[in-house]
Amino acid sequence: MNLFGFQSATESRFLKRSSAPGAVRAWLVDILCWPARFEDPQVEEEFTQDYGRRFADFRRAALVLGTLIWVCFGFWEIRLAQTSPAFRPYFPEVFAFRWAGALGATIGIVLAFRLAFHRDKVAHWILLCGLAFMCLCLLMQTVLAPRPFNFTHFFVGFYLILFYQFGFLRLRAKATLILTLCVIAAIVMAQLLTRAVEPENFAAGMFYLLNVAVLGHSVNVNAERHVRERYIAVQALAHSNGALQVANAALAQKHDDLEVARRDQQVRSDALIALREQQREAAEQASRAKSRFLAAAAHDLRQPMHALNLFLAAADEALAARDIEASSRLIGDARKASVLTARLFNGVLDLSKLESGHVKPVYTSVDLSRVIDETVEQLGAFAASRGVALRYARALQRPAWVRTDADWMPRVLGNLIANGIKYADPSKAGRSTVIVGLVRMPNYVRIDVIDNGIGIAPEHWDAIFQPFVQIGNPERDREKGLGLGLSIVNAVVALLEGHRLELKSIEGRGSRFSVRMPVADQFAIQDPATSPVEAPSPPSASSLRGLYVLLVEDDSLVRASMEALFARWGVLFDAVRTVAAFDELLQTVERVPDLIISDYRLPEGSTAQDVVNLLGEHFSRPVPCLVVTGEAGVSMLGTLPERSVLSKPLSADMLIARMLELTGVPARAC
Structure with missing residues (x-):
């Protein structure tokens, strides 16, 4: 099957030869059977239109030529009437059919130039009717002319008509074969009725006429088959050319697109280079700004820390001298310096959180x-x-x-x-x-x-x-x-x-x-009416008395300070440094802790997340956990609520309030 959805004549012949029982029969069928129509009706219609357009002018020329030949035979009949006394009495009747045929041919020429002769169906009707009329006129001349002129001068005209029909008019094989069979049948019928031609001559003439019909039909079949194959090749070539043009257009479009893409890529590359340069410059500026920020923060933090150290040193000496009043005053001043340090540190921490994107409003x-x-x-x-x-x-x-x-x-x-x-x-x-x-x-x-x-x-x-x-x-x-x-x-x-x-x-x-x-x-x-009421006064540390707390803190100073606060507040506690020690402690505790307080970053690559996991393994009921960390943007991956995380440094009041909130102990005012 080709790209039009039908078999070519060559394919059909090959299939016939390969499937027929004998090669001779296959060749006879191939020569004498007219080509089959295309399977697709639309393709057949397009072929018919192309066939009619292609041979319209050729058929007009052949029609004019045939008319001239027919008229020339009229002059030959006039010459015969002048030279033959035996033919002269029959000349008027015979010549009348000559002029009738010429008139019919002239009408066919006029119709060929006036009607839609390029349509194959119209051309076939005009030509076949004209041929039938010419054969009828020639048959009447054969019947009317005397012996032996009717055979030697007129019957042989059927050979010329068949040659003309099969070779010049480009008619379809099936239509010409049907017309030929009708003409032969009419000749036989006329001979049987009139006995115009001598039997011996008639038998010989019919023998030759049948041979001419078979040979002409085979030529016509091969001509039509060749035209059909050529049509397939032309259409395939046109389709290939169309596909090639589409491919060329697509290629040209792709070339244009590639050119546009290249220009866009160049623009993007230039923009990216410029953006990288801007980002580099912005990064350098940010680095310089961060350096200035750290230098200023370090300077401002040193001042209250310096004062804090001096106040504590002076208070230590006052205690050594048993000057309680002076030591108490100095410790108060140290607390002021500590508060200022915490305020400054928290301010820096808040600003760092805001600028780093860790704060989610x-x-x-x-x-x-x-x-x-x-x-x-x-x-x-x-x-x-x-x-x-x-x-x-x-x-x-x-x-x-x-x-x-x-x-x-x-x-x-x-x-x-x-x-x-x-x-x-x-x-x-x-x-x-x-x-x-x-x-x-x-x-x-x-x-x-x-x-x-x-x-x-x-x-x-x-x-x-x-x-x-x-x-x-x-x-x-x-x-x-x-x-x-x-x-x-x-x-x-x-x-x-x-x-x-x-x-x-x-x-x-x-x-x-x-x-x-x-x-x-x-x-x-x-x-x-449902708005929250004003916050109560700061809670007292006495509310924490009797609570059992487990502390996980690797920094010894922080751990010691929190142990001191817990002792002053009456909180029962156990403190460890690592997650491994915390795991061992959980194996020995006899009381479920009321609260776990842990730093986030712990030794050996552990975190507060490991502490939470161990709690879930050792206790069937949930134990509240408070993470106190100095890192910004600590995430517990949804394990703990946001209010279970506090940032260092923090005040004692904040620690008391959050411990009471997590343990659910009612707060008592100071």
């Missing part, structure tokens, strides 16, 4: 008006100590619900208000003011913290948000702050979705810091 609906009330109340005493009037200017006594993080937003507001209080203008004694305003808009709420302090020059607007940068504190006085407040504010606002920080300031006149945040969804707003 938790969005809730927060009443911003209530947050402002609480923050202003907490900072009122600090403002009064600095001689600054702190006011909250609100137009309406109604909630202002926003979508923000309930833990970080109070710190942002507190840092902004504290910053305004710290940088009050000394020349405006008695007139220094910090005003907190709340502006409600349809889609957002804005907090404005406005002061009339020293103000900030425009060239310092970007610098004040850098860590440890204090424009009005070149001597780095810790009493004026740590220099981390605005850095934390900037990092928190950048982290929270839909939040924006704005600054407007005039040197010598004051500043306005504004934080814009999105309005909360109405369906997510918490009912004020």
Whole structure:
């Protein structure tokens, strides 16, 4: 089968020869049987149309030539009538059919040039009807002409008509064979009825006529078969050319696409190189900034730590001299230095968490008006100590619900208000003011913290948000702050979705810091009646008395300090350094511990996760675990809740509160 879905004539002949019982029979069938139609009707229709178009002009020319030959035989009949007295009486009747045939041929020529002669079916009808009419005229001449002229001069005309029919008109083999059989049948019928031709001559003439018919039919069959095979080859070539053109077009398109891709790749490569250069430069800048940050942090941490060491040394000497009052005062000063160290360290740790992406904000609906009330109340005493009037200017006594993080937003507001209080203008004694305003808009709420302090020059607007940068504190006085407040504010606002920080300031006149945040969804707003109540007063360590705690801490100083606190609080405890020691301890304990406190990073590559796993293996009921770590971004992979992880350093009050929360012991106020 070829690409058109049908067998070629060559394939058919080969199959016939290979399957026929005898080669002779196969060849006879191959020669005399007209070609089969294509299996696909659409292909057959297309072949017929192509066949008619291809031979239309050739058939017209053959029709004109045949008409001229027919007319020339008329002149020969005229000459015969002039020379033969025997033929002369029959000439008018015979010649009348000559002119009738010429008229019929002329009509065929006219139809061939007027009608849709390029259609194979129309051409066949015109030519076959014309041939039939010519044969009828020739048969009438044969019957009317006298012997032997009817055989020697007219019967032989059938040979010419058959030669002309099979060789010039390009008719289909089946149609010409049917017409030939009809003509032969008509000749035989006429002979039987009229006995016009002598029997001996008629037998000889029919013998030759049948031979001409067989030979002409075989030629016509092979001609049509050749045309069909050529049509298949041409169509296959056209299909191949079409496929080649499509492939060339696809190749050209691919070439264009490759060229476009090459240009795009070049642009991307250039952009990537530029991006890498920018990233390298940004990394270098970040590295320099980190180095400056670490240097500033180390400098600021050394100051309170230095003071702490000196206070403790002086207190030690006072105790040796049994000066209880002096030692007590010095230990109090040491605690102040320790608190300052913890504040500074926690500030650095918070900023590191924010910038490293370890902080994941938790969005809730927060009443911003209530947050402002609480923050202003907490900072009122600090403002009064600095001689600054702190006011909250609100137009309406109604909630202002926003979508923000309930833990970080109070710190942002507190840092902004504290910053305004710290940088009050000394020349405006008695007139220094910090005003907190709340502006409600349809889609957002804005907090404005406005002061009339020293103000900030425009060239310092970007610098004040850098860590440890204090424009009005070149001597780095810790009493004026740590220099981390605005850095934390900037990092928190950048982290929270839909939040924006704005600054407007005039040197010598004051500043306005504004934080814009999105309005909360109405369906997510918490009912004020179900809002959490105010936090109780700090719990007392006496609430922990009698608890049994297992401590896993590899740092000897930290372990010793916590053991000392537990002893003072009346907490029963066992302390180990490694996970292996903790496993051995679990084999000997006679009481299920109330709480496990563990560092995260432990010796021998172990972590607090291993501690939690051992607890699950040894005890059937869950035992609460508190992880106290100095690493930022510690993840327990969902094993422990977020409130079971605390960051070092932490205050004793925070440790007491979290221990009571995890053990479920009711807190007793101090």
